[in-house]
Structures are given as C-alpha cells and as structure tokens.
Amino acid sequence: MDDLIIGIDLGTTNSCVSLYTNGRIKILENESGLRITPSFIYVSPNGEIAIGEHGKKMSKHKPENGIYEMKRLVGRQFDDPQLQESLKYFPFKVIASRSNFPLISVKQRTGRVKKSPQELYTMLLKELKKYTEEKLKQTINKAVITVPAYFNVTQRQVTLEAAKDAGFTVLKLLNEPTAAALAYYFENDIEGTHRSLVYDLGGGTFDVAVLEKRFEKIEVLCVAGDTQLGGHDIDTSLLNYVYRILRTQYGYDPAADPDDKKRLRIKCEEAKKELSTLTETVIFINGLVPKYPRIKISLTRKKFEEMADKLFRRTIAILDKCLQFSNISKRSIQEIILCGGSTRIPKIQKLISDYFEGKELNKFVNPDECVAEGAALQAAMLSTNRKQKIDELQMVDVVPLSIGTRGHSCCDDMVFLIKRGSKLPTSASQTYINIETDETTFSFDIYEGERLDIRKNRHLGTVSLTNVEKAPPLQKQVIFTLFIDQNGILTAQATEKFRDNTKTVNVNYTCGDRSDGEIRNSVLDAAENKKHDGKFIRFIQFKKYLIQYCIGIMYNLNEKSLKSKYKDLYNFCKVTKKTAETLEMDDEVHTKELIAECEQRCKYIVKTYNFDCMPRDYGHLLFS
Incomplete structure (x- = not known):
C-alpha cells in the first residue's frame, strides 16, 4: 500500500500534525497527550535537547537556553530592522553569521553552541515525525507543510531544507489561509460559487486571503499579510507597559536580565489570554524587585485594547488593502473565517465585524487546529493511498501573471516564457544567441507582467x-529556462549549449504574493495598450535588425582584414550601432532610414566578399 501523507502546521508559537484517512480528519496527539506542540526548543548546559511542552517548562529555570519563535528568524538577514526589534525581547542570544544570517548562541559548560534557525526547525520537525510515527505505528516520510502566504522564496527554501534534514519529502508548501479555507469548505457543503475571506492571526504572522469555490474547485483570488505581525507583538505591547511601570514606579529595569524578560513575557501572555474572557485581570510579580516581594499590576480589557490598538488596526488596514487591490466588495464576501489563536481577542473580532458592517464571523471551534486540518486535506489530495482518497475538493494553483525575460540586451522587449494561467508546476525554455564576438557573459533580467515593453x-x-566561450555573432547558443515548482518557487537557469557551463538561481518570487487587483490591473493594462504594444514590438524588430546588421558588418570587416580599407564604413556602422541602442519607439521612422542607409552603403561589400554571420534578411519585409 502507498505511503500515508500527513499535514503539518509549523507554527510560530505552536505546531500541529493532522491526518486525513477513511473520510475524516484526525489531529494526532503528541507524547504528552496534547493536540498541539509548542514550537519550543530547550538546549541544556549539558547539551541535552528538550522539545515542545517539556522544553518550555525546562526553560523557566534557564530562559536564555530556551529558544522559540524560530519562524521569525528563518530566511532573514541579521540586520533586518524587524528582526532587530524582535531581538530586544528574546531572552536567548542571537548573533550574526559570516553571511549575515542569524545564529542562536546557547551557553553550555563546554562553551557556546551556535544553531541556525534551519537546524532548530529540523529538530522540531524530527520531534513531530517521531511522535507521529509512534502514534500511527508506521514510518511517515511525506508531508504537506503550511507556511505564511507572505513567506518569501528564502523562507520557503529554509523550510524545505529543514524538512528534508528531518526525513520528510515535502509534497507541497501550503499557504496557511488556503489551508484554513480548505478545512472550512470540507466541513461545509456549499454549492455553486462561494467567496470566503480568511483572517489568520497567529503567534508570529498575519495573513488574509480571499478564496472562491466553484463547485469542487477552490481558487485563491488575493492574499496579503505581514510575517512580523502576530500574537507575539500584542504580548510585546503589554510587556512594554509592564516595563514602564517597573521602571517608573519601582526603579527597576527588567530588560537586562534574560530570566526577568522571560518571566514577564509569560505573565503578559497569560494576562492577554485571560482578557479574552474577562474584563479585568491582575498581573502578579513575585520576588523580582528588591524591597517589593509582591507587585500587583491591575489591567482592564479596555486598557489592553488601547495598548494594542495600532496592531489590531494594522491587520484591518491590510485586510482593506487586499480587498481594494482586488476590486472585491465587502458584500461579495459570504463567509469570514477566523483562524489563529489571536483571533480569540474580542476587540479583533469586533473590528472585523464592524468592517464588514456587522456581518457574523465564522469561528472555528479550535482556531489552533484548522490550518493543520487543511494541510491534511491537501495531503490527501496528493496521496495515492486508498485510505486517503478524497473527491470533494480540488485546489487549483496557477501562475497569476506571465513571466519572461528581455529579448535582447539592448532592447526592452518582453519574451514570455511562462504564460499567465499555466498550472503548477510548470517550466519553459528559450534559446538565445550571441550578438557580438566578444560576449563572454549572458545576463537575463526576469520580469513578471503582460506588457511587451x-x-x-x-x-x-x-x-x-x-x-x-567566444564565438562569431549569432553562432553561440545559450538556453535559458524558467521553472516554477508546486510550492510557487521560481528557479532560473542559463546553460551554454555544447559546454558544461550552467548557472542556476532561485529568484525572489512567491507565486500568490500579488493581489487579485494587481493581477487584474496588469491584464487590463495590457489589453488597453494592445495596439501600442503592437507598434512597440514592430519597432523592436527594426531596432534589433539594425544593431545586428551593424555588428555583422564590423565583424566581417575585422575577420576578412578589410577594416583599414573600409575604415569609414566601419566607423559609420560603429556610430550607427551606438545610436540604435538609444532609439525609442518614437524614432521608428529614423530607425527605418538608418536601416536603409546601412544596407545601401554595405550591400556591395556584403555581396562581393560573401559576408557571413549576418542577420536574416527580414528587414525589407518589415517595411511592408
């Protein structure tokens, strides 16, 4: 029988594993019997590793050895301003690697040990794999893992590498709001066309997405978000309030002590949770400040909401921007789905409801699990195991806008390689030829859009x-390939034909990070300028021909030792080529005149000396 495929919600604060089998979704409990596992790693002074709930408890005794919120560190540069802001509140030490990526430095008896976010991710995934296999009593090697919709290519690659190191083959990185929508549509039998908005506010990230279900197919219409906005930041706003009180009223600054920072963050997180059900709470701080063995800080829900108001409204602004860019009206949204633990905050629920003019919100029974459930459903769609057969839903992932490259280094024409609407995964190639003899570097600029310019x-x-390798004009071939995988990661590759010379790069592009409004505007812009683009590409053909013709003449004069004899002609072509490179579409008439003049002045020597490496004689056809 084929392998079972699991779904993993690899969260900032907590992680969760789920499995779809025999027609239902199961959340797999960990070794402690808990349905969610804290994304927490404790490295003891002896080098022993404790992960999850146990690691979280152990860190209370030595906070600087307890590592959490790795998701905020992955794929980021150390000097990233947002990362630097987060570091102020971490009790553990983070330093820069030689390549300017963050490394977590943990003190041990034998010295300091440095761990990359990827290594920590791997440890966490190994733990999830271990308890999953114990629960299912079989080896599990394949998974669908969720990521924030706004994770960039580097962050996605780190996730994939960590999973590979943990022993997983990742069949898909699934965007978190898409996963939540999948879970919703699986549980609710909805016919016809239906639009939903997913508001996903987790511990460390925020995503909003609009999805449309047409019969069994689900399509993402737009996404927006912030990978540095979540429950952690709400805790921080409360933590800063407590810091101010301790400094001004008790003359004590807790920011310098890792133990105090950790203790106070836990207190603030607990207070935040309490204020989701209570209108007032008290933060008790014992044995922290000399002469004040017990400090009480009263906190009302109203005060808490005032402190975090900017953060709450930032999420609404992102939501509003998503809808505006997409040209989607509020009233066309039929369901508002909440997921992520921070959506339990009453003020957030009220702001969302008010934005949608009092519309009732769909609250999952457990917002911490719905993303994992969606991952399990996506896993089942990709599985060939008969126990995981699922026919109710289909996810359609397509390229939102065409992707291509410049047709000629001196021209600005777009060569479309991957067309808009192509189903993922997809790839396309184009063969390019050298223009000049001394070309030893081929550079390909990659663009997304629908315009020919x-x-x-x-x-x-x-x-x-x-x-x-150097070659006569138009004789050297380089194959340029674009590939977008099932995770929306774009890879570009250039290969010199007939030689072992290849360069491959992953391009900082994430399929789906463009709003539906941006996509529509791009498509509309191309349609409205179709006639203009037609004229532009016709001009580019003239321009390319003129440049190639001049290069061909100069090359042949050099190769056939005719340069000194026809020095004036050589200089004329050299100046004309330089002029041609600066010509714009309004210069079409002048371009034609230059082509005519070049051909008139050069036709005798081209024929007499049998010039080769000349462009195909299509210049006259373009004048028709």
Whole structure:
C-alpha cells in the first residue's frame, strides 16, 4: 500500500500534525497527550535537547537556553530592522553569521553552541515525525507543510531544507489561509460559487486571503499579510507597559536580565489570554524587585485594547488593502473565517465585524487546529493511498501573471516564457544567441507582467552566465529556462549549449504574493495598450535588425582584414550601432532610414566578399 501523507502546521508559537484517512480528519496527539506542540526548543548546559511542552517548562529555570519563535528568524538577514526589534525581547542570544544570517548562541559548560534557525526547525520537525510515527505505528516520510502566504522564496527554501534534514519529502508548501479555507469548505457543503475571506492571526504572522469555490474547485483570488505581525507583538505591547511601570514606579529595569524578560513575557501572555474572557485581570510579580516581594499590576480589557490598538488596526488596514487591490466588495464576501489563536481577542473580532458592517464571523471551534486540518486535506489530495482518497475538493494553483525575460540586451522587449494561467508546476525554455564576438557573459533580467515593453512589468531578478566561450555573432547558443515548482518557487537557469557551463538561481518570487487587483490591473493594462504594444514590438524588430546588421558588418570587416580599407564604413556602422541602442519607439521612422542607409552603403561589400554571420534578411519585409 502507498505511503500515508500527513499535514503539518509549523507554527510560530505552536505546531500541529493532522491526518486525513477513511473520510475524516484526525489531529494526532503528541507524547504528552496534547493536540498541539509548542514550537519550543530547550538546549541544556549539558547539551541535552528538550522539545515542545517539556522544553518550555525546562526553560523557566534557564530562559536564555530556551529558544522559540524560530519562524521569525528563518530566511532573514541579521540586520533586518524587524528582526532587530524582535531581538530586544528574546531572552536567548542571537548573533550574526559570516553571511549575515542569524545564529542562536546557547551557553553550555563546554562553551557556546551556535544553531541556525534551519537546524532548530529540523529538530522540531524530527520531534513531530517521531511522535507521529509512534502514534500511527508506521514510518511517515511525506508531508504537506503550511507556511505564511507572505513567506518569501528564502523562507520557503529554509523550510524545505529543514524538512528534508528531518526525513520528510515535502509534497507541497501550503499557504496557511488556503489551508484554513480548505478545512472550512470540507466541513461545509456549499454549492455553486462561494467567496470566503480568511483572517489568520497567529503567534508570529498575519495573513488574509480571499478564496472562491466553484463547485469542487477552490481558487485563491488575493492574499496579503505581514510575517512580523502576530500574537507575539500584542504580548510585546503589554510587556512594554509592564516595563514602564517597573521602571517608573519601582526603579527597576527588567530588560537586562534574560530570566526577568522571560518571566514577564509569560505573565503578559497569560494576562492577554485571560482578557479574552474577562474584563479585568491582575498581573502578579513575585520576588523580582528588591524591597517589593509582591507587585500587583491591575489591567482592564479596555486598557489592553488601547495598548494594542495600532496592531489590531494594522491587520484591518491590510485586510482593506487586499480587498481594494482586488476590486472585491465587502458584500461579495459570504463567509469570514477566523483562524489563529489571536483571533480569540474580542476587540479583533469586533473590528472585523464592524468592517464588514456587522456581518457574523465564522469561528472555528479550535482556531489552533484548522490550518493543520487543511494541510491534511491537501495531503490527501496528493496521496495515492486508498485510505486517503478524497473527491470533494480540488485546489487549483496557477501562475497569476506571465513571466519572461528581455529579448535582447539592448532592447526592452518582453519574451514570455511562462504564460499567465499555466498550472503548477510548470517550466519553459528559450534559446538565445550571441550578438557580438566578444560576449563572454549572458545576463537575463526576469520580469513578471503582460506588457511587451519589459519596462512596464515588474522586475523579479537577474541570472548571469559567465565564462561563455567566444564565438562569431549569432553562432553561440545559450538556453535559458524558467521553472516554477508546486510550492510557487521560481528557479532560473542559463546553460551554454555544447559546454558544461550552467548557472542556476532561485529568484525572489512567491507565486500568490500579488493581489487579485494587481493581477487584474496588469491584464487590463495590457489589453488597453494592445495596439501600442503592437507598434512597440514592430519597432523592436527594426531596432534589433539594425544593431545586428551593424555588428555583422564590423565583424566581417575585422575577420576578412578589410577594416583599414573600409575604415569609414566601419566607423559609420560603429556610430550607427551606438545610436540604435538609444532609439525609442518614437524614432521608428529614423530607425527605418538608418536601416536603409546601412544596407545601401554595405550591400556591395556584403555581396562581393560573401559576408557571413549576418542577420536574416527580414528587414525589407518589415517595411511592408
């Protein structure tokens, strides 16, 4: 029988494993009998590792050895301002690697041990794998893992590498709000076309997505979010309030002591949770400040809401931006789905309801589990195990906008390699030829968009192939390939034909990070400018021909030792080529005149000396 595939919600605060089998979803309990596992790792002074609930408890005795919220560190540069802000509140030490990525430094008896976020991710995933296999009594090697919709390519790659090191083959990285929508649509039998908005506020990240279900197919219409906005930041706003009181009223600054920072964060997190059901609570601080053995800080829900108001409203602003960019009206949203533990906060629920003019919110019984449930459903869709057969839903992942590259280094025409609407995974290749003899580097600028003028599109990145063998004009071939995998990660590769010379780069692109409004605007812009683009591409053909013709003449004059004899002609072509490179669409008439002049002045020597490596004679056809 084929392997079972599990779903993993790899969260900032907690992680959860689920499995769809025999028509239902099961949340798999860990060794402690808990349905969720804290994303927490404790490294003892002896080097022993404790993960999850046990690690969280152990860290109370030595907070600087307890590591959490790795998700906020993965794939980020150490000097990232948002990362630096988070470091102020971590009790553990984070330093910069040589390549400027964060490393967690843990003090042990034998010295300091440095761990990368990826290594810590791997430890956590190994723990999840271990208890899953014990629960299911079989080996589990395949998984669908959820990530924030706004995770960039580096963050996704770190996740994939960590999973691989933990012994998993990841069949798909599933965006968290999409996972929540999958869980909702599985539980609710909805016919016809239906639109839902997912508001996902977890411990460390925020995502909002609009999805549309048409019969069995679910399509993501737009996403927005912030990978540095979540329950952690709400705790921090409360923590800063407690810090101010301790400094001003008790003359004590807890920020310098890792133990105190950790203790106070736990107190603030507990108070936040209490205020979701109570209107007032008290934070008790014992034995922290000399001369004050017991400190009481009263806190009302109203005061808490005032402190976190900017953060709450930031989520609504992101939600509003998502809908505006998508040209989707509030009233067209039929269901508002809440997931993520922070959506339990009453003020957040009220702000969302008010935004949608009093519309009732759909609250999952347990918002901590719905993303894992969606991951299990996606896993079942990818599974061939008959126990996981699922026919109710289909996820459609397509390329939202075309992706391509510049057709010629001196021109700005867009060559579309991967067309809009292509189903993932997908790839496409194009063969490019050298223009000049001394070309030893081929650079490919990659763009996303629908315009034929590449400058009207969005630049994604560049790949450069160096050490290319010199060859006469139009004789050297380089194959350029774009590939988007099932996780929406774009890879670009340039390969010199007939030589072992290849350059591959992962481009900082995430399929789905463009709102539906941006996509529609791009498509509409291309449609409205279709006639303009037609004229532009016709001009580019003239421009390319003129440049290639001039290069061909200069190359042949050099190769056939005719440069000194026809020095004026050589200089004329050199100046004309330089002029041609600066010509714009409004210069079409002038471009034609230059082509005519070049051909008139050069046709005798081209024929007499049998010039080769000249462009195909399509110039006259373009004048028709």
